[in-house]
Amino acid sequence: MKIKGIIFDFGFTLFYFKDVSLEKYLDCYTRGLQKSLQHLQSMGTSFNNEFAQKFARHFNERRNFFFKESLKTKNEYSTIYIFKHVFDLIVEQDVINAINGDEEIFLRKLADIYHSCEEEEWIPFEHTRHTLEQLNKKNIKMVVLSNHPHHSTIKNLLKKFELDYYFDDVITSAKFGKRKPNPDIFRHALEKIDLGDKANECIICGDEYADIKGGYQVGMQLFLCKREYKFPFEREIDIENYITIRKISELLDYV
Ligand SMILES: [Mg+2]
Incomplete structure (x- = not known):
């Protein structure tokens, strides 16, 4: 036929994925998150070190939670979705205003940066x-x-x-x-x-x-x-x- x-x-x-290992995958995500946080911090003084650490903690916790959910439900929880979730959870409105109102573009940019280290390896x-x-x-x-x-x-x-x-x-x-x-x-x-x-x-x-x-x-x-x-x-x-x-x-x- x-x-x-x-x-x-x-x-x-x-x-x-070059020299594939689980450790290397995880390392790409750790470095990617650090870069996303640096981008956040470049946005203004409200995003200080303490905020970055809090953000990273919530992000990793949510990412693990949604990963387990996706295994159970076969629904995908995109990186943009997880960033949005963390934003809604911990970011005050005045900080969101500092993004100049275009939250969607901002979240996409964070997700792009988050995956940039992984992207270099494929x-x-x-x-x-x-x-x-x-x-x-x-x-x-x-x-x-x-x-x-x-x-x-x-x-x-x-x-x-x-x-x-x-x-x-x-x-x-x-x-x-x-x-x-x-x-x-x-x-x-x-x-x-x-x-x-x-x-x-x-x-x-x-x-x-x-x-x-x-x-x-x-x-x-x-x-x-x-x-x-x-x-x-x-x-x-x-x-x-x-x-x-x-x-x-x-x-x-x-x-
Ligand atoms: Mg495959």
Whole structure:
């Protein structure tokens, strides 16, 4: 059967994280938060050291809370949402006024800075561009579907490496509000490429349970792109009919 569309996961499918480890991930977030706080402090005297520490404490506490919630509910709580939550919780109105009224832009900027350290670490696999080029020549529609709490991070990275051109759409849990494997986000991705009723003629290609399980629930063809690094607490895939590949270039043998 001719393949009409492919949904690609982002992390460890199209891109990899340099020298990946859980510690390195966490360190990126710690440094990112410090940079966001510096930005806050640059806004004026109300944002003193004491305020920054209080902000960091609340942010980390809320982030952990919402992370656990997202595992339970499969809802995404974006970084912008968490910043807003902390703002509403601890920031006085006169301070908010100092932002000049445009809270949304301000919160987005904080989230951009928060993810900036992480953003420096993601790079495409060497075979990614060539594979996308070949698939594009076959007129296969392609979408990126990522569980990520900040939409701009994924958009920026695709643009930075000039890969955005190959994709009909970029969908993130941050923007959609639900995380893979929730089938709604997969249906949404298929509808975006007008293949909502042709899931069985489309491939999901990703490196983990959430990708395979979600694709399975909507009736897609399943490709697990096997990752070398194993994260702690990873969920085993409880579905049988998927194909395992080592890199996305192997998809070219199937389409
Ligand atoms: Mg992934």
